[in-house]
Structure formats: structure tokens, C-alpha cells
């Protein structure tokens with residue numbers, strides 16, 4: 001198994017990037033064009049594995065992430081899904097909850113079986129790298145299912161959980177069940193670390209956060225740990241602010257991905273619980289590059305010096321990111337380490 005964290009290694013801050021595969025890479029754009037739609041690419045195991053490996057070949061990153069999307073779960077549940085150029089995901093109408101409850105979830109996952117084949121290919125090609133599988137957290141996936149796409153106001157989802165709470169809870173239950181089954185299958189196919197993306201955790205009030213963020217993420221973590229105690233679990237409850245402290249009290253994860261705004265106490269709390277912190281360079285800085293970017297990278301490495309730390313971004317790599325700024329980021333992280341070990 002690839003190591004998650006290599007202590008006493010000269011390169012002891014492992015590094016990877018959220019959305020490390022994607023449109024900022026010319027080799028991705030080429031393959032994407034050949035395959036037609038984004039979903040076609042996701043469901044072509046050879047091509048998807050190739051996309052996962054593109055950033056590894058170019059940058060020698062420490063982790064390989066499965067190439068897929070969190071929205072394959074609504075697709076597996078029978079909701080229409082397409083990705084529109086320049087617009088993002090567009091989902092069809094949400095099925096009635098009674099109908100969703102009757103679905104055989106194992107059977108639903110057969111619809112997205114190519115994902116497991118992609119992992120199987122990656123497992124054979126990963127060499128010394130660590131392979132990451134992932135899914136969206138129930139609330140974030142439910143957000144897309146109800147909004148039927150990307151939303152700025154989140155009116156529909158907030159309305160849904162506030163006015164149809166019981167229904168929302170029933171949907172969350174289905175999503176947490178299918179997420180656990182899905183992740184277990186990814187682990188069986190070769191994923192060594194799993195990551196659960198809760199991109200919209202930050203829009204909820206404290207009570208809602210407990211019910212729709214902490215509870216389902218805890219369920220997923222506990223279920224995965226029960227059947228696969230050696231698998232490292234990563235959670236990314238984005239923009240949780242101070243609520244992240246409650247999150248780690250309940251969700252006994254191995255790795256916590258953080259954005260730029262985290263509470264002062266988090267570093268100490270993570271250390272106490274032996275949680276690795278992952279993050280947190282703003283991807284916008286990578287658009288500009290230069291000395292400002294290098295200073296920020298060094299500041300982050302210094303900030304997390306007393307924690308176990310995996311270098312990453314606070315959100316995904318942006319499509320307009322110049323490739324040389326990604327190279328420079330990796331060099332800066334690795335040079336910082338060698339400077340540290342020779343001083």
C-alpha cells in the first residue's frame with residue numbers, strides 16, 4: 001500500500017491538488033475532446049485512468065485521485081445528468097422519495113460499474129503512489145439533486161430542508177446508504193484513502209449542520225471504519241468555520257481537508273486526535289503565481305509545521321491555471337522540506 005504519510009522522509013509533506021486532473025492540462029483537454037462528453041470520459045475506464053495519471057506523470061504528485069464526479073450517485077439513482085459546456089451540471093427532476101426508497105442500491109451501483117474498473121486499472125499502475133477514491137457527502141449531493149445544478153442562492157435546498165424536513169431526512173438516509181456501499185466497492189477495487197466532499201456544508205445553521213453534515217458524515221466514517229479499519233478516511237466539510245471543531249469531535253476521520261478559514265484551535269485539536277490536516281492554498285493564487293504565491297506556500301508550510309500535513313488547495317484547481325504555477329508550487333513545497341532537513 002502506498003503510504004499516506006512518510007515521516008522522516010526528506011519529502012515529508014506529501015502533496016496533491018483537488019481537481020489535479022482537468023481542463024488546465026492540455027493533455028486532458030485533448031482526451032476530453034476525443035471522448036465527447038464529460039460523463040462519457042468518466043465511464044470509459046481506460047481513458048479515465050489515463051486522466052487520473054496525467055498529473056502524476058507531469059508533476060510526480062504523491063496521490064492519484066480517481067477520475068469521476070460526485071454526481072454519478074444521482075445518476076446511479078436514476079436522475080438525469082448532463083454536463084453543459086460553460087454551465088456545469090444539469091440534473092433532471094428529482095424522483096419521488098417513495099420511489100427512491102424502493103430502489104435496490106446495489107443494482108443502482110451497477111449503472112456506474114466503470115468507476116470500479118478505473119480503480120482496478122489505477123491499482124495496477126499506481127507504483128508507489130497512494131490511490132484516493134471519493135464520493136460527495138449526502139448533503140452536498142442532495143443539494144445538487146434538489147437544485148438540479150449549481151446554485152448561487154441555494155434557495156431550493158434550504159427551502160427543502162426547512163419546509164420538508166422529514167423528506168430531506170429520508171433522502172439523506174438513502175444517500176448515506178448508497179455512499180457507504182459505493183465507497184466499500186471503491187475500496188475493494190483498490191482505493192487506499194477515501195475522501196468525502198461536503199462542498200456546501202457551509203450554508204447551514206448550527207442545528208442544520210449537526211443533522212445534515214455531522215450525522216451523515218459520521219455514519220459514513222463509522223461504517224467504513226467498521227469494515228475497513230486500515231483505510232484512511234478524509235472529510236472536507238468546506239466553509240464550516242468554527243463548526244469544524246464539532247465535526248472532528250464526532251467524525252473520527254484520519255484526514256481533515258481545510259479551506260482558508262479554520263478556527264485557531266483546530267491545529268491543536270487535530271494534533272490531539274492524530275488527525276492529518278490537508279490544505280489550504282487558495283487556488284486563485286495559482287492564477288497569478290510569482291513571489292506572492294511562493295510566500296503564501298512557505299507561510300502555509302510554516303503554519304502547519306507542528307501538525308501532520310498534506311499540502312493541498314482550499315478548493316479545486318481552476319481551469320485557467322498556468323501549468324508552470326502548479327510546477328512551481330510543488331517545487332516550493334519540496335524545496336522547503338529539503339531546506340528544513342539540511343538546516
Ligand code: CP3
Pocket residue numbers: 017018019020021022023032038065066067068069070071083087088089134150197199316
Ligand atoms: O482530479 C480530481 O480531483 C478528480 C475528479 C473530480 C472531478 N470532480 C472532476 C470534474 C472530483 C474529485 C470532483 C468532485 C466534485 N464534483 C465536487 C466536490 C469538490 C468541489 O469542487 O467542491 C463537486 C461539487 C462536483 C460537481 C461538479 N462537477 C461541478 C459543479 C462541475 C462543473 C464545474 C466545473 O468545474 O466544470 C463538475 C464538472 C467536473 N468535474 C469537471 C471535472 C474535471 C470539468 C468537466 C469538463 O471537462 O468540462
